Amino acid sequence: MDELIVKDSNGNILKDGDSVTLIKSLKVKGGGVTLKQGTLVKKIRLTDNDEEVDCKVDGMSIVLRTEFLKKR
Template sequence: MDVKDSNGNILKDGDSVVLIKDLKVRGSSATLKRGTVVKNIRLTDDETEIEGKVDRTMMVLRTEFLKKS
């Protein structure tokens, strides 16, 4: 299974990605800002989602809003 970012680059475990859009966090009033770097990502069973730590919180992010850094 190939996991690709918004530009079509293949992502692997341990890569760093950058958010390309401001994202609201469900269940919280927080917003993740464009340009935020997510380091050391982990791939999930779904090719459209990855896991990564943002501000010491593990979050699931959609790959359509990420680009490889």
């Protein structure tokens, strides 16, 4: 049984419920919003893809790539 291991940009292992910080400003497709570098994202949820996490930012449910995240 292979358990999915999800890591942030620094190689730290992420789990459901962790808080992360954006290391780069990102434009949200279809949202017309830019998430600024340093934005705190709380209570992430892991997905089936080890390079993506699901989360809520400003009331929007979005998927972020782990290469732009740093664990707090």
